[in-house]
Amino acid sequence: MAAPDRDTNTDPDRDAAPDPDPDRDSVPPATPAQDDAAPVTRWHRHTGGAVLLDGFHALKHAVRFGAEVEVAVTADRAAALALADELAPDVREALAALLAEVPYATYASLVPRPHPTAVAALAVRPSRAGNLAGLARTPRTAPVVVLDQPRNLGNAGAVIRLAAGFGATGVVTTGTLDPWHPTVVRGGAGLHFATAVERLSVDELPAGPVFALDPEGEDIRALELPDDALLAFGSERSGLSPELRARADHLVALPMRPQVSSYNLATSVAMTLYHWSATGGAPA
Template identity: 75%
Template sequence: MNASGTPPHPGDGRDPDGAVRAWRGLASDAVLLDGFHAVKHALRFGAAVPVALTSDRAAVLALADDLAPDVRAALDALLVEVPADTLRALVPRLHPTAVAALGSRPSRAEGLAALSRVPRTRPVVVLDQPRNLGNAGAVIRLAAGFGITGVITTGTLDPWHPTVVRGGAGLHFATVVERVEDAGQLPPGPLYALDAEGEDIRGLTLPDDAILAFGSERTGLSAPVRERADQLVSLPMNPRVSSYNLATSVAMTLFHWSTGHGPAV
């Protein structure tokens, strides 16, 4: 009990055992936010974060003072310091900033509804059967930076996998991120699919309601997405070079779209 006679909140810095118990009870269903930047972005974009642990509370708060004063008060209220060994037992691949938190995953139904809502003023990116978790995270980070409507993956990769969230620096909460089974479940809108056989993107204007589809790192676009495409689009590239990295392709395409728009909001 604290001085007021009520149990201490796991995040008030005075109940490490309670915070660890809360972590263990939530971990199987929650989103792992590993590292200062992931926690910072989750808080900045309104994620529900019930518990956050660190082995060096003072160091994390000093980082917040320097890099994210807007979330410093929230971190101060939330962070619980636990022994380093305890933290590493809960998060074996701990980020060098020695802080991790658990966030509540947004509603899937609300996310799919937001992606399908028309009229749409910013594109949706589709990663068609991606394989690389880090690339998927980098794309979600790009989506947040450009302020687009969201990112959809098809196939089996979970876009909320901890490695994807780590690669996205917690910016899943700044956009909509969902997975669908196949091309038949994609939202409405003109589908522009990136393909080496397509029309050069430099001669095209991508509409704001575009669905921008990118194939997997190894096999390219799946047949269903290719068949559904309204337009195949290619990026300029030296013919002796076989391909770009997936995140690079998304960045080039979103930059091309963004040239006619103001800053992301």
């Protein structure tokens, strides 16, 4: 796995970097205007079942973790490659080969909401069979994060980003939320390709002891979370479902000041994964 770039704590919605050194001659020229139709044609050909990579950071991470990118466009190719020089030199050459420049209006017409970096791409979704095999493989060296009937797309994306950063085996959602929804992928900054992400029923969860977060559970500070654990988190509104609670082997509580109702879902996942990593586990 490649070393992380220097924007580890950078919001994926940050603006593009300034223009590169004018003496630099390695930025290929922008795609000629008469060729604009070619990437747009490819885009429409693949848009049906592909994963939308919305923004430079989503594309960067997808490429870094082996995604098969069908087409990538930008309204400012020089700025995108300058950003690669600054933050992702390990994938700069690959991005240079992928990115085609199109007019801003054309770029904006291809995405639900233009990203500040004016970069977008379509990638092949990893196979469900491959993800399920990865989730089921034992012995596991890192937990699986289970989001039980989550509701907020942005929170789900943030959790996937966290899980990838900690080297979790994968993220599983139950319920109706699609973990590959474009808003979730945007929130995850393309790190869906760095871990296994799938939607399953409670009955389909991979094997392993389930440690479910619940205010009435045992204080997490008294526990050591095993590498093969399933770390389960209830929905933002209603907590654990009856099905997941029945499947749980342990109920676990995070330390919290009295009269504070709850933590944000992503915050709860971050605290739990950090506890796992600090008591024996470690990122891959």
